[in-house]
Each structure stands twice: as C-alpha cells, then as structure tokens.
Amino acid sequence: MKLDVTELKSIAYKEAGKFEDTRFEKIHNVIFESSNKASNVVAHEIAALIRKKQTQGLPCVLGLATGSSPIKVYEELVRMHKEEGLSFSNVVTFNLDEYYPMDKNNIQSYYYFMHVHLFNHVDILSENIHIPNGKIPVDELYQFCIDYEMKIKSYGGLDFQLLGIGRTGHIGFNEPGSHLNSATRSITLDYITRADAASSFLSLDNVPRKAITMGIGTIKSAKRIVLLAWGNNKAQIIKQAIEGKITSNIPATYLQEHDNTTFVLDYEASTELTRVKTPWLVTSCLWTDSLKLKAVVWLSELLNKPILKLTDKDYNNNGMSGLLTEEGTAYHLNIKMFNQLQQTITGWPGGKPNADDTYRPERATPQKKRVIIFSPHPDDDVISMGGTFDRLVEQGHDVHVAYQTSGNIAVSDEETIKFAEIASLYEPNPEINKIISNIKSKKESDIDCLEVRNLKGKIRRSESLGATRYLGLKDKNVHFLDLPFYETGTIKKGNLTEVDVNIMCELIASIKPHQIYAAGDLADPHGTHRVCLNALFMALEKLKYESYMSDCWVWLYRGAWHEWESYEIDMAIPMSPDQVLKKRHAIFYHQSQKDGVMFQGDDSREFWVRAEDRNRLTAKKYNDLGLAEYAAIEAFKRYHF
Structure with a gap:
C-alpha cells in the first residue's frame, strides 16, 4: 500500500536516523546518508502506489520531474519493472515542464530525458505520457497550457508529484515571483536557473530563456508531494524553504501549506538546517569532540570574537550552557579548541622529518612518501x-x-579549431581536415x-x-x-x-x-x-x-x-x-x-x-x-x- 508521512518517517529512522520535529521546521523532511538510499525509498513509495491503484483497477497519475535529482529514482523503478515485475500499464504521467522552444528530439529536451531514463525501459502506454510541447506555435501556446491543466483534472488530479528544487527556490520552472494559484503557463527563466543549466547546453548562450511549466496551484493540488534535494549547493535554499516564511521570492515555501509533503535530503543538502548545523539550539546534545569544535567555531564567528576571548556568558547566552557544564569553564574549553585548530596547520603536507608528530596532522615517517x-x-x-x-x-x-x-x-570548438588549423599548416592530413569540417558543420545538439x-x-x-x-x-x-x-x-x-x-x-x-x-x-x-x-x-x-x-x-x-x-x-x-x-x-x-x-x-x-x-x-x-x-x-x- 502507499506509504504515508508516518510510514516514510519510520523508514527514515531505520535507514538514516535523521528525522525530528523542531520548532524551526515547517515542512516534514528526512535526511539520508546518501542520495542513493533516499532515491530507493522514494522509488519504493511510488511502486507501492502503482500497485495499490492496480488492485483497485484505477490509473496511477504521477507528476514527474527532470534534472539530476530524480535519476536514481527512475533507475530503481526500471529495475523493479525488469526484476520484480512492476508494471506501468496503469500509469499516467504528466511532466512538470519543458524548455521553450525545444524540439523533443533534442538531447537537452525533457522529452528526451524522460524516455532515456524511464519511459523507454518500462511498459507504460505512449498515450499515457504527457510532456509539455516545446515546439507548440506561439499563437497556440495559451490554449495548450489550458488543455494540459484540463487533462490533469480529467484524471482526478495528480496522485503523486515528484519535485526537485532549483537554487532560486523554484519548483518546476516556477521562478521567484510565481503566484500561489498559478496554473500551467509559459515563463521566463531566472538567470541563476539558466546558469545552472549552462553546462548541459555547453554555454549559457545556448540555454533557452523561456519554458512551459505546471503552476504552483497545479503542483499543490497533488495528493502527495515528495521533493528531492542532493548536495551542499542546495543546502541554503533548503533551509529557507523549510524554515523560512512563505514568500513568492522562494516558491518552494508554498509547500509549507501542503499537508502531505516530504522533503527527502541527503546529508549535504541538510547541512544548513538548524538541527544539523547548530543542534544545541534545538535540543540537548551529546557533545562529541567534533561537535564541540563545530560549536566553538560557530560561536566565535557569530560574535566576531577570537576563540580565546569567548566568555562563559557568551556560551550561556547562545544555548551552549550544557557544553560548559561538561568542560568546566570557557577558559579551559577555549584553549582546548584553539590548540586543536592550531595543530591542523603545517607547512609539511607529507609530514615533517625528524619531528615529534604527536600533534601534527601527518606522520613524520617515512620521511619520503x-x-x-x-x-x-x-x-x-x-x-x-x-x-x-x-x-x-x-x-x-x-x-x-x-x-x-x-x-x-x-574544450570549446573555437579553441579546438585553433589547434587544428595550426597543425594543418605544418602537416595537412585528412584527419585534421575532418576535425575542422566536423566542428564548422556541427549543429547545437550534435555530439x-x-x-x-x-x-x-x-x-x-x-x-x-x-x-x-x-x-x-x-x-x-x-x-x-x-x-x-x-x-x-x-x-x-x-x-x-x-x-x-x-x-x-x-x-x-x-x-x-x-x-x-x-x-x-x-x-x-x-x-x-x-x-x-x-x-x-x-x-x-x-x-x-x-x-x-x-x-x-x-x-x-x-x-x-x-x-x-x-x-x-x-x-x-x-x-x-x-x-x-x-x-x-x-x-x-x-x-x-x-x-x-x-x-x-x-x-x-x-x-x-x-x-x-x-x-x-x-x-x-x-x-x-x-x-x-x-x-x-x-x-x-x-x-x-
């Protein structure tokens, strides 16, 4: 059967041990030690929902995302189809978005992405796949978006919506400024969103400036929402989405109003959350040596004071009285942590020969490594x-x-032609000529x-x-x-x-x-x-x-x-x-x-x-x-x- 929030929470305890409600957090979230483990849990929730709908004789309506975050989810679904008989015959999908303009056969298109990572490998019916048309004529675009919305509603809405999150806080391509009740529409992409996509397009200039996206209102109408976030480059926006106030400047904060949403994070993506970054502000802590150092460095940076100048009052006023209880006084704790940091510094990365290495980061022997x-x-x-x-x-x-x-x-094509043309000046040969010809005739999506x-x-x-x-x-x-x-x-x-x-x-x-x-x-x-x-x-x-x-x-x-x-x-x-x-x-x-x-x-x-x-x-x-x-x-x- 479908896993609900409580069941997913229990899995998180077992697999990652990283969930607890705090006064800072406004969205349920679970933290896994790796994105692979997290992706498997999400894939199994989706599979359970598909099977449940099959037993009821109903379609399973999935809202799907693209980008790097859901790839492992799709890989696990494909594995379950091939090895465990998971059928997609009753699955109906609606993709969140597509670049505009974008030909579906372009390797950068989300149509191409979804077929490469999922649809080509499972038994889903082609008529059940819905992806925004990146080549729809401009004068037909408005009606296409309305029809896309109506198609979703004709199936009774989305049973499950899978999301990623951009560094602007966008979900789908709902960029900052998107309205709470927005529906499927065309949108102009934020510069940061385009810059993040530049590597895939080999240049910022090649990234489309517009897209078609489901709206915030469309996403929020889903019965279940799971958002994936991996890596420390997402940590800051995850903190704002989970702990910040609801604002159109960070569209993901709208999900705070959805009562069946879970953010699934790897450890790196969670590192700015209060309970991870500064757990002493949330609850009593088990003060390990590494946590003590983290806390003292944080306090020093917060107060803009060198470690050796921190006082008992500084610790007590910032939720760290329990640490002082263990260590005795700020004076002793400060010296201990200062020395620990001091001992990381060395001009001898391979170890200093003939030196006492007790408090050095590297061994003295062997002398030559x-x-x-x-x-x-x-x-x-x-x-x-x-x-x-x-x-x-x-x-x-x-x-x-x-x-x-x-x-x-x-290496850019321009740089490559420069080298090829220099080589041809000294020793013309067919291979060099082929290289020059291939680059000059290459189209945007060619390999x-x-x-x-x-x-x-x-x-x-x-x-x-x-x-x-x-x-x-x-x-x-x-x-x-x-x-x-x-x-x-x-x-x-x-x-x-x-x-x-x-x-x-x-x-x-x-x-x-x-x-x-x-x-x-x-x-x-x-x-x-x-x-x-x-x-x-x-x-x-x-x-x-x-x-x-x-x-x-x-x-x-x-x-x-x-x-x-x-x-x-x-x-x-x-x-x-x-x-x-x-x-x-x-x-x-x-x-x-x-x-x-x-x-x-x-x-x-x-x-x-x-x-x-x-x-x-x-x-x-x-x-x-x-x-x-x-x-x-x-x-x-x-x-x-």
Missing part, C-alpha cells in the same frame, strides 16, 4: 591544491598525478565525433604536462586514466563500472602510496567530481586488505566551488605570497579553461581567481579565530577507510 594526487579533470590538481602540490614536490616526495578523466568536453574528442583530450593533456613540468614533476609521474564512464561525448556520463574501478586499483597497486589526495566535492555542478570520488572509494574498498594500504592516508580537497568549513579541516597548508603566484601560473598553463570557462555556473570569476579568493578566505577565517595570519591556506579533510 609515495603520493598520488587524483584530479577529476586535468586542472583540478593545481586549482584546488597547487600550493600543496608544489610543497610535496619541493620537499622531495615521490609525487604522482592521476587525471581521472580526459576533460575533453570542456562531437571521436576525432574531435580525441583532439580536445590531447589539448587538455598538453596543458596538464605544462603545469606539472612547471611544478617540477617528471612526465613519467603523470598518469592519464581516461576513465571510460566519462567518454560519452556528452554532459550525461555513463555509469561507473568495474572497468573504471579496476583502472584506479591498478594505479594504486603499482605505486603503493603512503598518501592519496582526491577531490571531495560532493556537489560538483555536473557530477564528475562525485563520480570520480566514488571510483576512488570503490577502489579503496577492494584494496583495503592489501598490506601496503595499512600505511596509506587519504586526504580530500575541495575544488573551485566550495571549501571545507573551519571545523572540518584536518590539515591546513599555509601559502606565502610567492606560492600564491606560483599556483596562479600553474593554473594559467590550462589555457583552454581560461578567458571564458564553459562550466563556471553562475560565478563569473575565472577559476584562478576563485581559487585565490577561497584560499585567502580560509586564511582569514583562521586569523579571525585568533590563529596566525597567512596570505592563503589550502585545506584538507582526512578520509578514514
């Missing part, structure tokens, strides 16, 4: 940890860099041919070698893995397979590292960082019982999008002004990614500027907490496997 720096794309290494990279090489460690993907789709993708990959390789040579690394220590999951020629990547994981395992086994550095971005805008990290985790799981892995430590860095919070940092590597410049120059070797980055989201700064600003901000945060002042700091969190 074998190191692998995993870089999802061929520039993440220098963007995210260029200063640390330089230190490791300078201090004599056996450093290896492994570029997990080719990064070929991030690059293999020859073009290969050239784009070689451009990224040559840039990477330029940067690693500049930092003093020998070419034999640079590894281009070209993980197969990435090589689709499109933004949509393949699934991670054993082939990808085995490539990772083979490299790790051949080097037997004492240190591994990897990108810990869990909300990378187009998913490659997350998949590359999963590939590493799967490789570590396979190799963890090998003798050499007992002496291997894993350090996670973050990229150009986010940084670790001060209380999360386990190792902080300070950089001098000269090292900041050296890092900048290493980034400059990646010329194809400079002066107009293809995947920069809504941040117009170039990656080298973002990296410097982020490193300076980390240093400033440490200084504001009362620690030494540095020009910049690169931060790492240790992963225990």
Whole structure:
C-alpha cells in the first residue's frame, strides 16, 4: 500500500536516523546518508502506489520531474519493472515542464530525458505520457497550457508529484515571483536557473530563456508531494524553504501549506538546517569532540570574537550552557579548541622529518612518501591544491598525478579549431581536415565525433604536462586514466563500472602510496567530481586488505566551488605570497579553461581567481579565530577507510 508521512518517517529512522520535529521546521523532511538510499525509498513509495491503484483497477497519475535529482529514482523503478515485475500499464504521467522552444528530439529536451531514463525501459502506454510541447506555435501556446491543466483534472488530479528544487527556490520552472494559484503557463527563466543549466547546453548562450511549466496551484493540488534535494549547493535554499516564511521570492515555501509533503535530503543538502548545523539550539546534545569544535567555531564567528576571548556568558547566552557544564569553564574549553585548530596547520603536507608528530596532522615517517594526487579533470590538481602540490614536490616526495578523466568536453570548438588549423599548416592530413569540417558543420545538439574528442583530450593533456613540468614533476609521474564512464561525448556520463574501478586499483597497486589526495566535492555542478570520488572509494574498498594500504592516508580537497568549513579541516597548508603566484601560473598553463570557462555556473570569476579568493578566505577565517595570519591556506579533510 502507499506509504504515508508516518510510514516514510519510520523508514527514515531505520535507514538514516535523521528525522525530528523542531520548532524551526515547517515542512516534514528526512535526511539520508546518501542520495542513493533516499532515491530507493522514494522509488519504493511510488511502486507501492502503482500497485495499490492496480488492485483497485484505477490509473496511477504521477507528476514527474527532470534534472539530476530524480535519476536514481527512475533507475530503481526500471529495475523493479525488469526484476520484480512492476508494471506501468496503469500509469499516467504528466511532466512538470519543458524548455521553450525545444524540439523533443533534442538531447537537452525533457522529452528526451524522460524516455532515456524511464519511459523507454518500462511498459507504460505512449498515450499515457504527457510532456509539455516545446515546439507548440506561439499563437497556440495559451490554449495548450489550458488543455494540459484540463487533462490533469480529467484524471482526478495528480496522485503523486515528484519535485526537485532549483537554487532560486523554484519548483518546476516556477521562478521567484510565481503566484500561489498559478496554473500551467509559459515563463521566463531566472538567470541563476539558466546558469545552472549552462553546462548541459555547453554555454549559457545556448540555454533557452523561456519554458512551459505546471503552476504552483497545479503542483499543490497533488495528493502527495515528495521533493528531492542532493548536495551542499542546495543546502541554503533548503533551509529557507523549510524554515523560512512563505514568500513568492522562494516558491518552494508554498509547500509549507501542503499537508502531505516530504522533503527527502541527503546529508549535504541538510547541512544548513538548524538541527544539523547548530543542534544545541534545538535540543540537548551529546557533545562529541567534533561537535564541540563545530560549536566553538560557530560561536566565535557569530560574535566576531577570537576563540580565546569567548566568555562563559557568551556560551550561556547562545544555548551552549550544557557544553560548559561538561568542560568546566570557557577558559579551559577555549584553549582546548584553539590548540586543536592550531595543530591542523603545517607547512609539511607529507609530514615533517625528524619531528615529534604527536600533534601534527601527518606522520613524520617515512620521511619520503609515495603520493598520488587524483584530479577529476586535468586542472583540478593545481586549482584546488597547487600550493600543496608544489610543497610535496619541493620537499622531495615521490609525487604522482592521476587525471581521472580526459576533460575533453570542456574544450570549446573555437579553441579546438585553433589547434587544428595550426597543425594543418605544418602537416595537412585528412584527419585534421575532418576535425575542422566536423566542428564548422556541427549543429547545437550534435555530439562531437571521436576525432574531435580525441583532439580536445590531447589539448587538455598538453596543458596538464605544462603545469606539472612547471611544478617540477617528471612526465613519467603523470598518469592519464581516461576513465571510460566519462567518454560519452556528452554532459550525461555513463555509469561507473568495474572497468573504471579496476583502472584506479591498478594505479594504486603499482605505486603503493603512503598518501592519496582526491577531490571531495560532493556537489560538483555536473557530477564528475562525485563520480570520480566514488571510483576512488570503490577502489579503496577492494584494496583495503592489501598490506601496503595499512600505511596509506587519504586526504580530500575541495575544488573551485566550495571549501571545507573551519571545523572540518584536518590539515591546513599555509601559502606565502610567492606560492600564491606560483599556483596562479600553474593554473594559467590550462589555457583552454581560461578567458571564458564553459562550466563556471553562475560565478563569473575565472577559476584562478576563485581559487585565490577561497584560499585567502580560509586564511582569514583562521586569523579571525585568533590563529596566525597567512596570505592563503589550502585545506584538507582526512578520509578514514
């Protein structure tokens, strides 16, 4: 039978253990440790509803969403159809939205998305699939929207509505300013929404400016609503939607008025909720060491006071009297937390030789370590940890860099033609001519041919070698893995397979590292960082019982999008002004990614500027907490496997 809020809540307790009503929250929500587990729970609720309707001889009317959030839900539904006999013969679907104008056969269309991820793999009747027509003539659009509404009502409304959420707080394409009672209509897309979609369209200029969307009123009429949100780039808007006041500026807040809505979150998306970020403001806490540090850093930042200047009154006035009861006085607690932060700072990322390492983030031995720096794309290494990279090489460690993907789709056609035309001047050949011809004749939705993708990959390789040579690394220590999951020629990547994981395992086994550095971005805008990290985790799981892995430590860095919070940092590597410049120059070797980055989201700064600003901000945060002042700091969190 269909799961209601109470039943879903009980599943959340069992699977994630992360639900409780608080005075701050106005929408029921559950938090899972991973989006995969959360997606499975939602898929099983949908399946239970389909089966219940089948036993009643009734259609099951589903409102469906697109984007990255529901993909795993659809994958699980497809699995249940193929392996458990779940039939979609009684299912009627209405999609939330579609770009306008948009041909249904365009790979960016939501018609294409839904068929690739769900409809092509189940037994749903084609006449039961309803998706807004992105090619409807302008003079017919108004009537089409009315007809779409009437069609939904003819089935008695939506039994279940699946939603994602945009960073503007939009649901469907109901952008800020949308009215509570709005129905299906055309709408102009917000700049942030278009910027978030730019990676899929290979350029902001290619993203349509308009869309057709179900209205807020249409969505709210659904009998059951489940909203999915994954990743820390959704954390701030999730907090506003769940805890904020109802406002048209954040359309998702309208869901506070729906009595059968659940927000299903992964941990990263929940991190700004009061009960997660500052649980001591909600209830009494079990004060673990990590929570103590988080609380003290939060209080220091809230009051704009260095840690060592916090007083008993400061703690008591901000809901932390229970912490003082455990620790005795602010004086003792402050010193303890200050020392803990101080001990994260080191100029020796590979460990300081012949030094007492009791309170250092890294081991002193072995003095010279074998190191692998995993870089999802061929520039993440220098963007995210260029200063640390330089230190490791300078201090004599056996450093290896492994570029997990080719990064070929991030090279513009204009940049590729430039290289191809230069090559043809020296040695004209049919392959180069084919590349130039293919690019010049390519249509907006065309996929690059293999020859073009290969050239784009070689451009990224040559840039990477330029940067690693500049930092003093020998070419034999640079590894281009070209993980197969990435090589689709499109933004949509393949699934991670054993082939990808085995490539990772083979490299790790051949080097037997004492240190591994990897990108810990869990909300990378187009998913490659997350998949590359999963590939590493799967490789570590396979190799963890090998003798050499007992002496291997894993350090996670973050990229150009986010940084670790001060209380999360386990190792902080300070950089001098000269090292900041050296890092900048290493980034400059990646010329194809400079002066107009293809995947920069809504941040117009170039990656080298973002990296410097982020490193300076980390240093400033440490200084504001009362620690030494540095020009910049690169931060790492240790992963225990």
